[in-house]
Amino acid sequence: MQDRVIGVGVIGCGEIAQLMHLPYLQELPAxxxxxxxxxxxxxxxxxxxxYSVAAxxxxxxxxxxxxxIDAVVICTYDHGGMVADAIRAGKHLIVEKPLAFTPQEARPLVEQAERSGLVALVGYMKFYDPGYEIGLERIAAIGRPKSIHVHDFAGRFDRYGKLYTQTRIADVSAxxxxxxxxxVAKRIEAALGPDHAGYRDLYHLLLGLGSHDLAVMRxxxxxxxxxxxARQTxxxxxxAVLDYDGVPCLLDVALAQYEWWDEWIHVHGEREEVRIDFQNPYFRNASAIVRVREAAGETASxxxxxxxxxxxxxxEWLHFADCILAGAKPRTPLSGGLADLDLAVQIIQAMPPKRL
Ligand SMILES: NC(=O)c1ccc[n+]([C@@H]2O[C@H](COP(=O)([O-])OP(=O)(O)OC[C@H]3O[C@@H](n4cnc5c(N)ncnc54)[C@H](O)[C@@H]3O)[C@@H](O)[C@H]2O)c1
Structure with missing residues (x-):
């Protein structure tokens, strides 16, 4: 890796920037x-x-x-237009999920990023979770699953956000x-179509909490x-029930108010089961936990x-540096963000019509 320090511009200095991105940007020498x-x-x-930043x-x-500025991290509400602007300005980027609000907005970004030669990642940080990496190896080892269950009921965000000092000044006009x-609501309604525009809020849930689940499934x-x-429950x-070449996958997503974090993938094979339990995303140094059930001779283990x-x-930041400085292949390119938006729309459009 070259001995170069990457100058990063942070766009959107709210919760996730303050809890995760800024502290790691300050700490990591790259x-x-x-x-x-x-x-x-x-x-x-x-x-x-x-952070003693004058600009x-x-x-x-x-x-x-x-x-x-060599690179930016986009942590605002509405990302798509900013991604296009960053590429046009020749900046490497990490864009927090979701890549954009609709597939129509995201599709040209994928092509623009690929043509630019810049490093452009979607901030699907769970891809970089060491426990998820181990879980993927175990899932691959059990062969063709009989069924898959992806479950995300989240937990109390307010509880964990309070673990950190946050600065919020309410000086933006309501x-x-x-x-x-x-x-944004109008763009989403147009993307869902008139028969499904009534699911606008549910689509937001799929892009917010649920986009992590669509990404780890992918x-x-x-x-x-x-x-x-697919049903609103x-x-x-x-x-929703998805089909992976004949293998059924049950996806259930909800915003619950648990004191614990409730997000997991459970894969049932012929002789083994693998489960990945994700930790609260706001915990530091806490990777996902993998549980394996298998036969040990004639007994269960x-x-x-x-x-x-x-x-x-x-x-995620270490990988970004590796991509920029040493040419590593991006593990969460924009194309994945587009695939997840396409699937989110497909799930909503598989529901019974619901007009506004
Ligand atoms: N990867 C994760 O686990 C994770 C966790 C939380 C949030 N996120 C994502 O990060 C993004 C931000 O979430 P958050 O919880 O930090 O929200 P937030 O509301 O706390 O912060 C957003 C910040 O962006 C600023 N902002 C809004 N529009 C702007 C603009 N046009 N230009 C400059 N600044 C602007 C706001 O003033 C605010 O300070 C969301 O897209 C969310 O989906 C990801």
Whole structure:
């Protein structure tokens, strides 16, 4: 790896930037925090003081014009247009999930990123979780599954967000924020079509919490051949059955208020079962835990593989440096983000019609 420090501009200095990205950017020698941007001037100033970063912007285009910036991480609400702007400005990038709000917005980004030769990753940090990596090896080893179950009921985000000091200055006009959300809602309605626009909020759940599940499923099993069944099962809850070349996969996603974290993949083989239990994403140094049930001679045996203690976000940044400085192949390219958006729309459109 070359001895070069990558100057990173952080666009969107909210929760995930403060909890995970900024601390690792400051800690890892491959990076330096070169500039900050947020539509909240108070937030960008506070974070700038804390990290001693003088280059502070409220418009991401001004940050992208800064020649001291080699790469950006996009941690705002609406990402697609910023990804296009970053590529145009010649900056490597990590874009937090989801890549964009609709497949129509995401499709050209994949092609633009590939043509640019820049490193462009979707922040699917679970791909870099050491426990997930071990789990994938175990899943591959059991051969063709008989069935798959992917379950994500999450847990209390407020509880874990409070483990860290956060700075939030409420100085952005409520009208501006509402206008942004309304514009996104219109784009989503258009992408879902009139018969399914009534599932707009459920689609948000699939892009927010659920996009991690679509991504880890894709990492383990590739693209499904179809959606067999999909239903809304509660205000913030859905259930779908996907088909992977004849192997059924039950996907259930909901926002529950558990005090624990409830997100796992369970793969049933002919003679073995593998389960990956993901940890709360806001815990540091806590990788996913793999559980294997198998035959040991004539008896049953259960093993727990705790995984190497590390933080998925930290390893995501190390991989980003490796891609930029040593030409490593991106493990979470934009094409995966597009595939997940396509599948999210497919799942919603497999539900009974629900107009607005
Ligand atoms: N990988 C993960 O596990 C994970 C976890 C949480 C959030 N996320 C993703 O990260 C993104 C941010 O989430 P969050 O929880 O940090 O939200 P947040 O609301 O706490 O932070 C977003 C920040 O972006 C700023 N912002 C909004 N529009 C902007 C613009 N046009 N220009 C500059 N700044 C702008 C806001 O003022 C705010 O400070 C979301 O897309 C979310 O899906 C990922």
């Amino acid at each position: 990076f330096r925090i070169a500039a900050l941007c947020d539509i909240s001037p108070g937030t960008v100033d506070k974070i700038g003081e804390h 502070r912007y409220s418009d991401h285009r001004a940050l992208l014009a800064d020649p001291n 009208d501006l924020l509402a206008a942004g959300r309304n514009a 990492g383990a099993f590739g693209a499904p051949s179809g959606v067999v069944h 509660g205000p913030n809850q859905l259930l 259960e093993r727990v593989i705790p995984g190497i203690p590390d933080t998925a976000f930290r390893r």
